[in-house]
Amino acid sequence: MNQFEPNKNIGRLLLDAGKLKLNDIELIEHCQREQGLLFGEAAVKLGLVAEADILQILAQQFEYPYLQPGEGGISAQLVAAYQPFAPQTEAFRALRSQLMLRWFNEEHKQLALVGVGKGEACSVLAANLAIVFSQLEQRTVLVDANMRSPRQHQLFNLNQSVGLSELLVGRTGMEAICKIPHFADLSVLPSGAIPPNPQELLGRPSFRLLMRHLAKNFDITLLDTPDGLLCADTQNVVAETGAALLVMLKHQTRISDALAMQTQIINSKAQIVGAVLNELPY
Template structure:
């Protein structure tokens, strides 16, 4: 494996390699085995389910529900494991309620994120030669950029490939709190040459999703993302993950977002219905279009 010339980035190579998902998992197991593990069913309870299943000619899950050993939600979660469709079960309380694709994967809101994901798979993540990271930008604070970035990353991870969410908002980061991750090390540590091991963390409930948190807030956020090290980092991350989503500071705080977007190669603009000003939105899209990045589109947030 090729090594980094910049020693500040070597920790990222180590972390992403260590975070590789094992090839053996629950996907090839029977529904009964998964349900037995997730519901802590005893051998006696499993025998009761099997006997009832044979007697009534039901599926294992239907028999478990009929006997009161499982709920519809339990069966749906077990099926999701078989079909490589990861989401957080109801008891996964460390995930914020804002993460609708993880917490309510079959809701109307989650379906909208999947529709956007389909468009982006064609426009941005369309193949290895044109592989790009996607910066999510917005004109102002409160537009829903962080909410959108997190849910889009979850939706991409549910395709089965390795997805990385980078919190590059070095002015007011929120991703770490949304996913319940505790870490003082992150992007700012990598870019300042002070990173420790394991700066990239796998989200336990979503095994194909990884998070690179912002880290300690630096006094010079714009200067950090303007350094060559950030461009080198993004390029390396794109080679190690199937999809890379980058959350950015709102444009009202400075030019961080446009700089980050140019390094990523593509940008998606998030505006908020009834809040975003048309002039600010036009200025942001114009700035992005003049840069090195590709403007993938504009999303109107109604949440």
Template sequence: MATMSSGKAREADRSIGAILVSSGRLAIEDVERIINFQKERDLRFGDAGMQLGLLTEADIFYALSLQFDYPYLSGPGHPVSDEVVVAYRPFSAEGERLRSLRSQLQLRWFREGASRVALAVVGTRPGEGRSLLAANLAVTFAQAKERTLLIDGDLRNPRQNSLFRVENQTGLSNLLTGRMHEQVIKLVPGIPGLAVLPSGPIPPNPEELLGRASFARILEQSMSAFDVIIIDTPAITCGADVTLLARFAGAALVVARNNMTRTAELRDLVAHMQDAGVKVVGSVLVDAPFTKPAKLKKQGEAGGR
């Protein structure tokens, strides 16, 4: 099984080389080779070590996680899908963009009031990447020491159970019908502070279930136990479920996919959210050109192609 790497306070003052030597991942003589090569080529320690073939990217992530007390998953038997990239490669370019997105969300929504805990991730049509973005965002908040709950509110085509490899026999749909009283929230191994509430069995009437007062109670109880709640939603073309979920959350992050999302549909979605009293905190463009990393746009400027 994959293991979590989480540093102790003393690791913050140690160099990457010292951490790798003490963990047995690097020999002292190899550290000297890397330092000499680093000086010759004006490289960072990790880059120099990888160019010499003495270090791997996984070694660098391991050392950085200990330096910054930043949990991530490594090793065989991955308990989380490789698609949740920030769980395995938090210091990659993708991880950096996701952390930037998290910071903007903290400034625009989560830090504005004690009651602002939940955020719905919404989009216009299936395949835009809502579920994957919600999963990665939830991991980044947990890595920042926020008690985080990821709710799979897509009772039509749920995906969080497969991304986090948890059973889906019980979940949100059971709670909504009042048929479950025991704990149905699953903790994610190796990511302290992260929990997932899967969708549960797919019901024939998701819109009616989500419209019940029971979801408001579930969310209220969750808010007392978690710092951040991310809600994955179905596409708005699938039904009114997304509107209900976003209204309960109070805020929405709009997802658009490059060369898939239609501008007119995206604008209609933003207007619909605002008409429903939902604060649109921004938008994210998925599959943007590499030189244009995904980022939040100001409210009212959401767009996609």
């Protein structure tokens, strides 16, 4: 197990977390001296803590928040919240890096994620991507602009009664944006109650005003959208953000559908920043 231990005391953090007792520290330090191990390595070797405990403490030291399984009430589908060393999470971080290079800067702060058709797992991708952006200490807000089949309130265990739909008609204010516990730089605006006229709501001036407010107060704004080819709402969102990330499903999304979605986005005078090919539906 490779680890870098800065000046902060891992033993003290493990004590504070209730993972060790004072007499455990003496045993660990003795093992360190005898075998030339790092503190965390010695603690794991003696069976006093699990490697997962050490990784959690290191995450605290380096201000890289993530959760233990079952903690926080967040869906297990959000692997970036629970498994920072998993291959899927590494893929989300790689996507984040590409988006930082290709799109996000002081002028470009907002991006719509657009699933070409049904089942591309756009919502799960958007949520995981929002988490890894927030772990980069980027003030990140995820907007559930899918007011037909919303999912973000389920993924983040949020109250669905107040959200985007209420905000757009003036029934609530920016307090509808929810801070996510354990992730200091992450906020989510759920979709709210499902309205009968989502396309008309997203075409209101209030949506443009909301986007301006978010651009001033957040470094990164990600928007989850309905299935692109099935719902015209998505074009309203893409036209406002000016950019889209296409999401497709391996062995399911048709090339003809992807090309049709590309044409719609271009007609909205927006830029396609890139495309993601999901291997599994969610």
